[in-house]
Amino acid sequence: MFYGITAAELGMAGALLVSVCGLIVVFMMLALLSLIIMLTSKLVNAVEGKAKTTAPVASKPAAAPTAPVQPAQDQDELVAVLMAAIASESDSSPDSFRITNIQTH
Amino acid sequence: MSFLIEVIGKIFASSGFVGIVQDWRYGLMLVIACVLLYMGIVKGFEPLLLVPIAFGMLLANLPFTGLYNSLDVSNSTVGFMWVLSQGVTYAIYPSIIFMGIGAMTDFGPLIANPISLMLGAAAQLGIFAAFMGAVAISLFVPGVYFSPAEAAAIGVIGGADGPTAILTASKLAPDLLPAIAIAAYSYMALIPLIQPPVMKLMTTPKERQVKMSQLRVVSKAEKIIFPIAVTIIVVLLIPDTAPLIGMLMLGNLFRECGVTERLSDIAQNGLMNIVTIPLGLSVGFKASADKFLTLETLSIVLLGLCAFLLSTVGGLLLGKILYYTTGGKINPLIGSAGVSAVPMAARVSQVVGQKENPSNFLLMHAMGPNVAGVIGSAVAAGFMIKVFGIG
Numbered sequence: 001m002f003y004g005i006t007a008a009e010l011g012m013a014g015a016l017l018v019s020v021c022g023l024i025v026v027f028m029m030l031a032l033l034s035l036i037i038m039l040t041s042k043l044v045n046a047v048e049g050k051a052k053t054t055a056p057v058a059s060k061p062a063a064a065p066t067a068p069v070q071p072a073q074d075q076d077e078l079v080a081v082l083m084a085a086i087a088s089e090s091d092s093s094p095d096s097f098r099i100t101n102i103q104t105h
Numbered sequence: 106m107s108f109l110i111e112v113i114g115k116i117f118a119s120s121g122f123v124g125i126v127q128d129w130r131y132g133l134m135l136v137i138a139c140v141l142l143y144m145g146i147v148k149g150f151e152p153l154l155l156v157p158i159a160f161g162m163l164l165a166n167l168p169f170t171g172l173y174n175s176l177d178v179s180n181s182t183v184g185f186m187w188v189l190s191q192g193v194t195y196a197i198y199p200s201i202i203f204m205g206i207g208a209m210t211d212f213g214p215l216i217a218n219p220i221s222l223m224l225g226a227a228a229q230l231g232i233f234a235a236f237m238g239a240v241a242i243s244l245f246v247p248g249v250y251f252s253p254a255e256a257a258a259i260g261v262i263g264g265a266d267g268p269t270a271i272l273t274a275s276k277l278a279p280d281l282l283p284a285i286a287i288a289a290y291s292y293m294a295l296i297p298l299i300q301p302p303v304m305k306l307m308t309t310p311k312e313r314q315v316k317m318s319q320l321r322v323v324s325k326a327e328k329i330i331f332p333i334a335v336t337i338i339v340v341l342l343i344p345d346t347a348p349l350i351g352m353l354m355l356g357n358l359f360r361e362c363g364v365t366e367r368l369s370d371i372a373q374n375g376l377m378n379i380v381t382i383p384l385g386l387s388v389g390f391k392a393s394a395d396k397f398l399t400l401e402t403l404s405i406v407l408l409g410l411c412a413f414l415l416s417t418v419g420g421l422l423l424g425k426i427l428y429y430t431t432g433g434k435i436n437p438l439i440g441s442a443g444v445s446a447v448p449m450a451a452r453v454s455q456v457v458g459q460k461e462n463p464s465n466f467l468l469m470h471a472m473g474p475n476v477a478g479v480i481g482s483a484v485a486a487g488f489m490i491k492v493f494g495i496g
Binding site: 026037 | 491
């Protein structure tokens, strides 16, 4: 586009224009990706939800570290701590497991 | 006896010592190379890259080696480093490194929270600000000149992404490649020192204490579709991003599809390590005294620092905007992770957040903007190559 142009030919106004255009392109591109991710997620969840309702004997999800009981609302902080600790210790992503119950003895 | 003295004299006359005596800058570059080796080996600053880069620099400044002699078909000779450097000249190594990064990266936090992509975009502010800074220096500072293409390559340092900076420099500013690569990797290693003061300056203790809700679980199908969709959309819109985005997403597909574990393993371990050696050596080897010890290098170091700081500011600014628009649900500290530097920048967000509130865990939330920054800087680099490159 501007191959071989000199700084004097571009000038500060030209540089500003290029910068503004560049930022707009980056924002628009990532906004578009964001939109696509949201649409894909909805689509996948809809398809997977439909598959689950039509085939209730589907394979079980990955083994949860503890018994499948919903965590209490006030345990968010503890869940976050445990998620980070498990992810760090097992060198895995927090997406690869789910804490479903925390039992204290 | 006189024959012996003559032979010894001739050997000495053709030795590298004469070259160093003739041009003191070689000696200075050898000292710089040794300092960089010290920083890599003893201080542990990005040693996997800094050690080969510094050693390449050391080799480049030993005179008369002929290591960089280009291919001479008539005499069947070629310099070893010239052969290795073709991978940088034609942007092969950075693309392969990106494949490895893709295989190592979990895009789950980004898919779970797509708004992270905006933070990754805002943190590219430094690229464009440093570009303007470099053009301004060319226009107003006597004795220093960067063409707009070189200014664009310098700006990409602000993307905090080594392979992207190297690829852009190889296409837009081959002579400035070593200074740009060394500045980019040095600042990436110094992120834990550079970012926290800016983060504290731009946020209030109340903002830093915000706890974000747990991210949703991302399904396997979403993770498989993501790299395919990103490749199609981004490369269709900006074809110049194909080497970076294409390889990044291929590596990620290896990781996520579940049927190519062996390829994923080799991409993120063996292949990445194999390519890192010639990449580092080639980059370092381009830092010969005549090209490196210039006023331009000093300007690049300063502009690179400004680019890093402003990228951090850009991410934090949007983080603050999101904090207010979401009613305090987003901690603005994750915005600074929008500069690529995976996972260092996300760790910095975690550390700064935890200092304010020890029970706060921002790491996974910061990983979203962090990996978005990789895509953002590749898009910004593709834009610059499109605008200032050939064709």
